[in-house]
Amino acid sequence: MTLLESRPATQVNPYEGLRVVKAKHPGRWAATAVVAVLLAMVLNSLITNPRWEWGVVWAYLGEVSIVEGVWMTIELTLITAVLGFALGTVLALMRLSQSPLLRAVSWGYTWVFRSVPLILQLLLWYNLAYLYQSLDVGIPFGPSFASFETLSLIDKFGAAILGLGLHQAAYSAEIVRAGILSVDQGQHEAAAALGIPRRRQSTRIVLPQAMRTIVPTAVNEIIGLFKGTSIVYVLALGELFYTVSVIYGRTQRVLPMLVVAAIWYVVLTTVVTVIQFYVERYYARGAVRTLPPTPLQRLRGNLTAGLSRVRPVGAAATSGQDPVAR
Amino acid sequence: MTAVAPRPGRVEVHGVHKSFGAHEVLHGVDLVVEPGSVTVVLGPSGSGKSTLLRSINHLETVDRGFVALDGELVGYRRKGDVLHELKEKELLRQRTRFGFVFQSFNLFPHLTALENVVEAPVSAQGRNRREVEAEARELLARVGLADKADAHPRQLSGGQQQRVAIARALAMKPAVLLFDEPTSALDPELVGEVLAVIADLARTGTTMIVVTHEIGFARQAADRIVFMDDGRVVEQGTPTEVLDHPQHERTKAFLAKVL
Ligand SMILES: Nc1ncnc2c1ncn2[C@@H]1O[C@H](COP(=O)(O)OP(=O)(O)OP(=O)(O)O)[C@@H](O)[C@H]1O
Ligand SMILES: [Mg+2]
Helix, strand or coil, X not given: CHHHHXXXXXXXXXXXXXXXXXXXXXXXXXXXXXXXXXXXXXXXXXXXXXXXXXXXXXXXHCCHHHHHHHHHHHHHHXXXXXXXXXXXXXXXXXXXXXXXXXXXXXXXXXXXXXXXCHHHHHHHHHCHHHHCCEEEEEXXXXXXXXXXXXXXXXXXXXXXXXXXXXXXXXXXXXXXXXXXXXXXXXXXHHHHHCXXXXXXXXXXXXXXXXXXXXXXXXXXXXXXXXXXXXXXXXXXXXXXXXXXXXXXXXXXXXHHHHHHHHHHHHHHHHHHHHHHHHHHHHHCECCECCCCCCHHHHHHHHHHHHHHHHCCHXXXXXXXXXXXXX | CCCCCCCCXXXXXXXXXXXXXXXXXXXXXXXXXXXXXXXXXXXXXXXXXXXXXXXXCCCXXXXXXXXXXXXXXXXXXXXXXXXXXXXXXXXXHHHCCEEEECCCCCCCCCCXXXXXXXXXXXXXXXXXXXXXXXXXXXXXXXXXXXXXXXXXXXXXXXXXHHHHXXXXXXXXXXXXXXXXXXXXXXXXXXXXXXXXHHHHHHCCCCEEEEEXXXXXXXHHHCCEEEEEECCEEEEEECHHHHHHCCCCHHHHHHHXXXX
């Protein structure tokens, strides 16, 4: 205060020439040290305990049957996700439609497919041939034009896709519906007032905005699916987990094989998480004033910030903020 | 052709009743808006101004009574003595003859200003995108936002957003423009820029119905002023008649409060 009073306002900035000392965070340093020690202990045990059998893990990580299993897991997950979200979107739109029949059907679908355990649904689909030997295409209650053997149509893979996809659709429907409900009523109204056709209202106005809510939960579901597909081992379908269990059944190397599977699942999840970042960023257009920086931009920003920190006083004033935010 | 086609944009409201549940909000509203005229609707909060405006372009379905635009019933097709409710598709087409500007702008936040303006003429009227884009840029220039075409709504001030919304409504080349309190979500210093755009439009001869609390604007821009209270049109006339020589007690009381 005295500083201000002693100088008239017209004079030069009274704070000029003062030195800035950054706040110190002793607690943060202590916590960092503790975590570093714990990490070192974990690493040490992983490396020095021979029972992890890293040699075996390494040998099997890129083994042909394992890679084929990984591929099957990816295939199952992607097809299920696409099928689930496509059908889920239809179900969500039905649920929000004016027609009581469509609403009831959608509600009923979700009710049934969420209620029956997935493992049971998978086995039911696989045994469909027992209920219906052949599937016919034709006029309802009338003649049929074509007939297919159920067994040839729904093999193991077909049963897995049907089971996982139809089950996923019930959950996806709720995710999409939540997304649509999160879009402001004024948006529907503006679209209607402009006379935009109904389908276009959904695809151009409502769904793109709903995606902001849908994407994080949807990715959660997809990551869940990557691991959830392991349930199809009940159909003896050769995805990652089934393949691994077959191998350790033969070689008795249980632990290293589980580690192999774990590593692959982590890799798959990581890839999806990276994709998620960019998808979210894409749908954030317009919703935030400035987009968050990509990891690459952030890295570059940190590098330049680090460099400027080396330079003396004047440059340091700006490096406190995130340099990319400007 | 000897006869000159009458100017489009005549709006007739006949005995419109509207209830929400058991609560009747409009108790038989009658109103005629001449083509090319500017009508300002005044009235206390809750008197049914927004409901009336939304009934005119059928955003609300009315319980009784009719709205007609240039003799064509809104929301129905007439065959002899029978009225058929329009399918949603036909209704949406009919709506393109009205432009609606909302109190809360309701711009599409994920689209740029230009995309907001271009969307409906292309998807609802099936016009050529290239052509519409050129027109949209002109419209944005007309509301003073030529340099904001590629900005997203959240990067614009409230006044700028509302001006984009006006350009969006104009892009449909509507016969009638409906404004529901276009400036009441704006900071006082931004109200002027939006009202200036609307007053400018008033001179171009588009039929306009404007719900507002801006008495100064009403006096300057309106051809007719309609005063509503409790779901009825209480009084209407020229600005001088209604604002300076109100006949009805309720009009007097309202004006005493807002003037
Ligand atoms: N969707 C709705 N459901 C139930 N009641 C409604 C609905 N919309 C409006 N109302 C009621 O109808 C009455 C008139 O509302 P309206 O919005 O038309 O008033 P207004 O004259 O526009 O008021 P304001 O100046 O505050 O905007 C109010 O009592 C309101 O509560
Ligand atoms: Mg209102």
